[in-house]
Amino acid sequence: MNDKQMPIRWLFDPSMHNNHVATAVPEIVLLGYDRFNEALSLTDHLHEDCFEFVYMESGKASWVVDGETYASHTGQLFHTRPNEWHRARLHHIEPCTIWWIIVTDPGTSNEWLRLASDEKKALESALRSLPRVITVDSRVRSDFHLMREAVEQNDSHAALKIRHCLTDILLQAMQPRDSNLLPQDLQESMASLALNIEQNPDQPWTIERLADELGISESHVYRVFRQLHGQSPAAFIERLRIDQACAILASQPDKPVTDIAFDLGFKTSQHFATVFKKCTGHTPSQWRKLQKDKLG
Known part of the structure; x- marks a missing residue:
């Protein structure tokens, strides 16, 4: 794996640090940043x-919790509750950049984040009823950056800064912003178009075709797609094509990989293999073999 492919990680593990932050904010179990290429x-x-x-x-990344799949994209917050088994869809996290934090259950401590008793109880109740994926304000990104800075600086105000940022992230999750600022008719048209693409990913979708179907400019298509799906139209379509490729590889074990690539609209089998591995962590042939091995 070359440097371009290597994931970039920053991790704060309080159990490995004997500093002010580690002892003053015991609620944090792990705090991290990852960029997966x-x-x-x-x-x-x-x-x-x-x-x-x-x-x-x-x-974009998709998660499986107790057998249910949840998709998340740029600007969204995904969460799991205590003791829930979870993983990435297809057992691989897709190329993305994420911030993440693991914190103790507020119900396990009487002094959680130094909140008053009634505040802690209200927070605990709210956390257990949160939607699995929430669209939040970009301030959450700033909060994670500020927590990293506080950990690295480790000054006398570091713990206070981290408690403030963590509280802000939780409040953002409990009171998310309204992400649907687009006109209602455009939202409905986009939803209909996205469904059409999902049902027919092998069609020759182009930015020009999408613009024509929506009746807006190509640049506007790109902006709206990014806002609603957290990725470009091309990335959205590629992801759907890879999903369909996985299904074909599993259900038609003798179908040549090259034929699958061309049927799904990839111009070359090499490009198909490159995109497939980027999204699943395996080449098409490797993935097909894994499915055969699972079936015995």
């Missing part, structure tokens, strides 16, 4: 007595 394995795991929050700084 290609799919990376992320299999089933859980966090005992802890919540996990994952902020999508860029890209």
